[in-house]
Amino acid sequence: MAELDRKDSHLALCLEEEVEFPGASGFAGLRFDHDALPELDRDEVDTGVELFGKRLAAPIVIASMTGGTPRAGELNRRLALAAEACGVGMALGSQRKMLEDPSTRATFAVRDAAPGIPLLFGNVGAVQLNYGVGAREVRALVEGAGCDAFYFHLNPLQEAIQPGGDTRFSGLLPKLREVVPQAGVPVLLKEVGSGISRTTAARIRDLPVAGVETSGVGGTSWSKVESLRTADPVQRGTGELFARWGVPTAESVAICREALPDRVVIASGGIRNGIEAAKALALGADAVSVALPLLRAADRSAEDALLALRQLVEELRTAMFVTGCRTVAELRLRPLARARDYTAEG
Numbered sequence: 001m002a003e004l005d006r007k008d009s010h011l012a013l014c015l016e017e018e019v020e021f022p023g024a025s026g027f028a029g030l031r032f033d034h035d036a037l038p039e040l041d042r043d044e045v046d047t048g049v050e051l052f053g054k055r056l057a058a059p060i061v062i063a064s065m066t067g068g069t070p071r072a073g074e075l076n077r078r079l080a081l082a083a084e085a086c087g088v089g090m091a092l093g094s095q096r097k098m099l100e101d102p103s104t105r106a107t108f109a110v111r112d113a114a115p116g117i118p119l120l121f122g123n124v125g126a127v128q129l130n131y132g133v134g135a136r137e138v139r140a141l142v143e144g145a146g147c148d149a150f151y152f153h154l155n156p157l158q159e160a161i162q163p164g165g166d167t168r169f170s171g172l173l174p175k176l177r178e179v180v181p182q183a184g185v186p187v188l189l190k191e192v193g194s195g196i197s198r199t200t201a202a203r204i205r206d207l208p209v210a211g212v213e214t215s216g217v218g219g220t221s222w223s224k225v226e227s228l229r230t231a232d233p234v235q236r237g238t239g240e241l242f243a244r245w246g247v248p249t250a251e252s253v254a255i256c257r258e259a260l261p262d263r264v265v266i267a268s269g270g271i272r273n274g275i276e277a278a279k280a281l282a283l284g285a286d287a288v289s290v291a292l293p294l295l296r297a298a299d300r301s302a303e304d305a306l307l308a309l310r311q312l313v314e315e316l317r318t319a320m321f322v323t324g325c326r327t328v329a330e331l332r333l334r335p336l337a338r339a340r341d342y343t344a345e346g
C-alpha cells in the first residue's frame with residue numbers, strides 16, 4: 001500500500017484530531033484595561049501596518065502551512081484568495097518539495113491565483129542546510145514563488161518525534177550566518193509550536209536575520225501530530241510527553257521583544273481570536289500569524305477562509321476601539337495587567 005504523502009497525512013491529522021492546547025498560550029492570564037470613554041470614533045480605528053515595506057490592512061499573516069500535493073495546492077489557493085481579499089500577509093508551507101520534485105511548483109504558485117497578496121513568505125526547514133540546501137536553493141525558492149520574505153523553520157522537537165526525521169541540527173549557526181544574507185529578501189526564523197526561548201533568542205541576536213516568529217506553546221503541537229503518525233509505541237509515548245513542551249506564546253513574544261529590540265517579531269502559536277491578537281501586539285509583536293483555524297476554515301471552503309480572516313480583523317478592530325487605540329502603534333504601547341479573579345475574556 002502506498003504511504004500517504006507526509007504533507008497530506010499532516011493535513012489530515014491537523015484537520016481531524018485534537019492537536020492543539022488552547023489555554024496554554026498564556027493570553028488568558030493577561031487583561032487589557034477596558035476604556036468606556038475611549039474618546040475615539042469606531043470609524044477612526046486603523047488596523048493597517050507596514051511590514052517589510054508592504055502595506056497590510058491588518059497586522060496578520062496566514063502562517064506557513066502547506067503546498068506540495070494537489071490537496072495542499074487547493075488549500076493554498078483558498079488561503080491566498082482570502083489573504084488577497086483582506087489585504088493581509090501569507091506564508092507558504094515548507095517548499096522543500098519544490099526542490100525535490102519540480103512538478104509540485106504549481107501548488108506553491110499562489111500569486112497565480114491571487115497576484116494582489118501584499119506580502120508573501122517562503123519557507124524551508126533550517127535543518128535542510130545540513131541536508132544539501134544552500135543559498136542557491138533558497139534563492140530559487142524565493143524567486144520561484146515570488147516571495148517578499150522567507151522563513152527558515154526551527155523544529156528540532158518535531159524532527160525528533162517524526163519517523164525518519166532530519167535530526168542533524170549541529171553546525172546550523174555558521175550556515176545560517178552565511179546563507180541568510182544571500183537569500184535576496186528579508187529572512188526570519190520561526191519555531192513551529194515550542195516557542196523561541198531566551199536562550200534561542202540570544203543566539204538569534206547574533207544572526208543577520210530580519211526577525212522571528214514565536215510559534216509558542218498553546219497552538220498546534222507538532223510533537224502531538226507526529227505522535228499520532230508514528231507506529232512506534234516508544235516514539236508515540238515520547239511525542240505525547242513533549243506535546244506541551246516549550247515556551248508559552250505570550251511569554252515567547254515578551255522574550256523576543258526584549259531580546260531582539262530592533263527586529264520584527266511575529267507572534268504565533270494558539271492565537272485564536274482578535275483579543276489574543278491584540279494582546280500579542282500589546283506585548284510588542286509587530287504582527288500575528290495564525291495557522292490551524294484558518295486551515296480548518298479553508299478546508300470547508302474559500303468563503304469560510306475569508307470569513308474567518310474577516311472575523312479576526314473585526315475582533316482586533318473592536319479590541320482597539322475599547323482600549324482607545326486609533327492605530328496599531330498605540331495598541332503596542334497599551335499595558336496589560338495580570339488577570340486574577342476575572343472570568344470574562346478580555
Ligand SMILES: Cc1cc2nc3c(=O)[nH]c(=O)nc-3n(C[C@H](O)[C@H](O)[C@H](O)COP(=O)(O)O)c2cc1C
Nearest residue numbers: 063064065093094153192215219220269270291292
Ligand atoms: C497543517 C500545518 C502544516 C504546517 N506546516 C508548516 C511548515 O511547512 N513550515 C513551518 O514553518 N510551519 C508549519 N506549520 C506550523 C505553523 O506555521 C505554526 O507555526 C504553528 O501551527 C502554530 O500556529 P497555530 O497554533 O495557529 O496553528 C504548520 C502548521 C499546520 C497546522
